[in-house]
Amino acid sequence: MVGGATYSYGEVWTRACKVAAGLRASGVGPGDAVVILLPNGPDAVFAWLGANVLGAIDVTINSGYRGASFEHALNQVRARVLIMSAESLPLLRASEGELQHLESVFVLGLAEVQGGVDWMPWRFRLQDYDQAIASAPASYEIALPVPSDIASVIYTSGTTGAAKGVMMPHAQVVLLARQTAKNFRIGPDDIYYSFHPLYHMAGKFMQVLACAAVGAKLVLDNAFDPAQWLQRVRDSGATLSGAHGPMLEMIFAQPDSSADREHQLRAICSAPFPRHIAAAFEARFGVRGIEVWGMTEVGIPLWCSFDEPLREGSCGRVDGDWFDFCVVDPSTDRPVPTGQTGEFVVRNKHPWTLMQGYIGMPDKTVEAWRNLWFHTGDSGYMDESGNVYFVDRTSDRIRRRAENIASYDIEVAALQHPFVAEAAAVGTPSEFASDDDIRLCVVLHPGMELLPQELLGHLAGLLPHFMVPRYIEQLDELPRSATHKVQRGALRRRPLGPRTWDRKAHGVSLRTLIHKE
Template identity: 25%
Template sequence: MKRLVDLRFILKELTRSHPRIIIRDSHTHKACHPKNFTDYDTIKHEFKFPQISGHFNFAEDVLDKWAEKEKAGGRAPNPALWWVDGQRREVQWSFEELGFHSRKLANVFTELCQLRQRDRVFLMLPRIPEWWLVNIACLRTGTVLLPGTCQLTARDILHRLRTSGAKCVVTDEFLAPLVDEVAPQCPALNCKIIVSHSNSRRDGWRNLQDLMSHVSSNHVCVKTPRDDPMSIFFTSGTTGSPKMTQHSQCSFGIGLTVNGKYWLDLTARDVLWNTSDTGWAKTAWSSVYGAWIQGSCVFVHRMPRFDTSTVLETLSKFPITTFCTAPTAYRMLIQEDMSKYSFGSLQHCVCAGEPINPEVMQKWKQATGLHIYEGYGQTETVLIAGTFKGMDIKPGSIGKASPAYDVQIVDDEGTPLSKGTEGNIGIRVKPHKPFCLFTEYTGDPEKTAECYRADFYLTGDRGYMDEDGYLWFVGRADDVILSAGYRIGPFEVENALIEHEAVAESAVVSSPDPIRGEVVKAFIVLTAEYESHDKSQLVADLQTHVKQVTAPYKYPRKIEFVEQLPKTISGKIRRVELRKREWSTKPEAE
């Protein structure tokens, strides 16, 4: 192993000095640049975050440093941000250009909007370059960013503005009317900025382009204490109102090093495309901090809705080396005829948001020659666990613990459990709480306190750790099905179902039963060729299939065929919605 690590180090140094040297995978013959190669145990043992005392600001301490390297010729000639809209319009900004534009916007915030450090800015924009500029301008001014998806309703917007006390909102001409509906009920809101390239005007709103034309590009970055609030993300709110999850300047600004360097395996030569919605923390993970910590190019496609042909064409046309999308998206992509496309630049594929089915991983590997490396984390954390380059992939496992955390399986009181025993996935927070964990649920100390048991932060997810240290996700704590004394994780049943050629997608939840208390129910989206098949026979076939693939007691006693599954903005299946629907009706005997 030592010799292998040394060889990889030499190759890494060679390609850094001589970027024209290309190494090809002996199995797939795809070009691949040796990057952060090492073995997991070495990463875990040697990994340390930089020690930051006093002040830290990502804009000054990371982005501006990359701009300096860029000017000195010390970085690959990739743009820092590369945006396309599918209609032949492109924006390519270097780190220096990002600095120029974001400083102007920072002056808009402080000089024209009178925003001060720690004031809150609510941002709702689609995937357009201005979204990234607002992110950086908030960093430069020390204002706290609150991202929101463009699919919010007026009621959602009202809750976020009133709960946060945001003083400024930045959005586009399509969402501005929704803000106007609720603005009179938000006394703290005193600045509304609209991003519009059509020169249209709206009463009570200030046009971003006009504002930036009246300010200088000279701006001195605010000195933010390392523990100052940096961003607040609203959780999805599957139970109760969405909570405000607050992160500090260091939490993501340094903490996501573990994502960018080890899981995404990025260098300054890479072009990363992450398809996440701008309202999801995953966009911060990969399309801001994780990528730019490594000096990589962030690639963005405007793509208002996920479209499989657009994704495959984009991966073929542009020099994208690293691709990140949700498991749902991979399930959609492998249903296309992928043999029509060539992925000559693609080197590394990852997914996050929910577990990915082994069958999907296998089909993607057959079509592209590439594995899908899974990552597991939350809005409250950086990467908790994942599969990293150089690790053996165990299909169905979410990988091993991130170097950032001590991850254990614990009981409801926070006591670590033995290997192979199911329990709560927890992160050790005593004697020292990791700085790359969220600060608090702002304004809700009770909810914050509920997350902790003894020495651990409980993620709310259930799982177990095998003898090799691999973690296996069972489900959300409230997703686990208790049937006639058996504990059944929905993901294992979904894995079995997806292996059947009739199943395009599935979601498994508990359903009330007068005898067993609850039973397994599967909601299934059929593939096109099976939509006209006899449904009663399909039910029998699928039940038999699950019994053969996994333990017989886990088979779905109820099956319902649906046209689509309810999903969150980020593409996660909303099992909670299906479960509520099941339990709102009276149990019936089979």
């Protein structure tokens, strides 16, 4: 851990076994969901692995979840047990009455804050996590899973409806780790600097678990800081790291220095590697860029090769050992000619190496599969050499700082304001390639007046920070089709105008808004 303790793999295993034993003593068994709400750090790793040692399902949720998004995740997985930090107790108290299945809460750091905890009676049992784990035995007979058993549920947002929990079987998780170690050439002598959150597929399986698969050293940071990135790479002695496109743009925007190449880093794996800075980034920092394409539901079917220069705009070729991949006409599901844009569709060559569906949402699972292919909602084309190029999202997904965001969640929060009659959230291109800012269009009830700052404050109290819009626009009506469906494409194409209020232009700090709440 950056600036913290160091653990051997043996010590990690011992800690995971103690977590498993502590959970078992509280009645958790194989197949049960264990929700984890902890900041990046060793305890989050121990809790995740401990749940899996027990045979339970790890459900590490976004640390920004609050209100409806927090309640939805816990209720959907029917969580009876939650592991969380003491600093999140106010969040738990606010949602207490809405949690339908929760029985036990293990609180990390509870003893340190007892004087400041609201000790009015709780509907569920609060336990001191540190005491429970310290008193548990240091060995545990692992519940060996079969490949189809669910290892983790990771939440990802689609276009409509609440966030979807992707059920990832053990075979998919192991493939992600082994495939990353092979294709990214992680070896036992490597040091991997990781700052990805552990509620994401990349941080959890492509970094922590990939390093464990080959015995590499992992240096885990609790957050991404572009101004400190290079220094932390140096301090850790890192040889490898990972990122998302906007992160690389933020790093590249830092002032040039004659010391930019003074490090041991040899390669960065990213989705995407922004084409407009790719060559300059490699030259400036003296690192190799490896671009990939994938999603939680299917893993990583496309990889660029270490043996070839980074091809501008390409997200790689198909890893044909594990995946079938095709570019199809979304209206017919037939393959399109080479060089023509269509939708990316994927299927697995080996059982249990793709998701097992969306938990509690069989209709959404069926909707995603058609004609034996998983339809990704991403579009692009393939050249004659098999290189694939991402072009756009065919769906209405909003992509913000590596988060897939459902417009539904933002709209539901907006409609909770008594003055708002209609709401539609869309993505609008940000200053970073392949990244969106959020634009919320609202129609007010007749005779109502509402300042954008007031609506923003309302949203900041209900939504995770990454879902709070940058732009708010009041309209007389939303554009609709003949069937009365909101035409989101028309809203996305609508230029920002005098009725569009920009949070950044008005100097409104999101951090200040959240802290006020």
